[in-house]
Amino acid sequence: MSNTDPTKKTAEFTAPGLKDKAAHETIKLLDDRLVALIDLQLTLKHIHWNVVGPNFIGVHEMLDPQVDSVREMTDTIAERIATLGGVPNGTPKYLVDRRRWEDYSLGRGLVKDHLVALDKVYDGVNSDHRAALEKLADLDPVSEDMLTGQLAELEQYQWFVRAHLESATGELNT
Template structure:
């Protein structure tokens, strides 16, 4: 196993945090792919604004996944982000591939972002309980960005609440 650069955590806490982070990593990668699915296929009123917004949202998710993967590596773990692992481990509902309208994509994305942020908060609580303030802080930052992005996406629809 790679070197552990987080020596203050017990072995049990470190192993738990590697698992928690890899679980959220799978969800983050999955959600970034769902956002791109919407970006590529949405059509209708407000198209260009949502289309461009989704590129920014994808960038935020990729930044979050990178931070999670690097934290796993810092703890001596191996980040699990292959498409096969993500397909197997993501806890998010599969994104529907038949959606076209901006409105339908907005609703589907907001629903998944809401589920995602709940799971991020659960991961933050686990990190707090494990005494891993840095992981909790990292997850807080990812959650804050995800909540803001969900708000921006949802603001394109009266039904997305």
């Protein structure tokens, strides 16, 4: 079995009532989301360690629950991949090889700089979750439902980030 193709099933089964082709397509979509969410949890922790300046403590403390929640999301997706007969892969090399986006570039930085960059990260993750949802609607309603719940949480986390960036006029300070 290739470690680079998540659709190569190793189990002789998939979820009852789900055709192999739908399972393969679903696994591929979920694998992409798994990679994105593992990347997100690591990025969130990186920001947690490196954010400084005014409002540091509020942002620092806001990020740990997001890390924990996103880590649970990755576990849920990985277990769904396995349920469908696929092979979840979270090794560092696999993640780097599968990424379609640039690495988070800020090191130690001010709250505003990190939050502006994190807002863009959430834009990408949340948009890609929505795109996967559209495809999953026809493939696997169970996986679609799972991602719908995750997207609701991810959008709320982005709202938290944006609330820190919002000015008194209601505009985002980016």
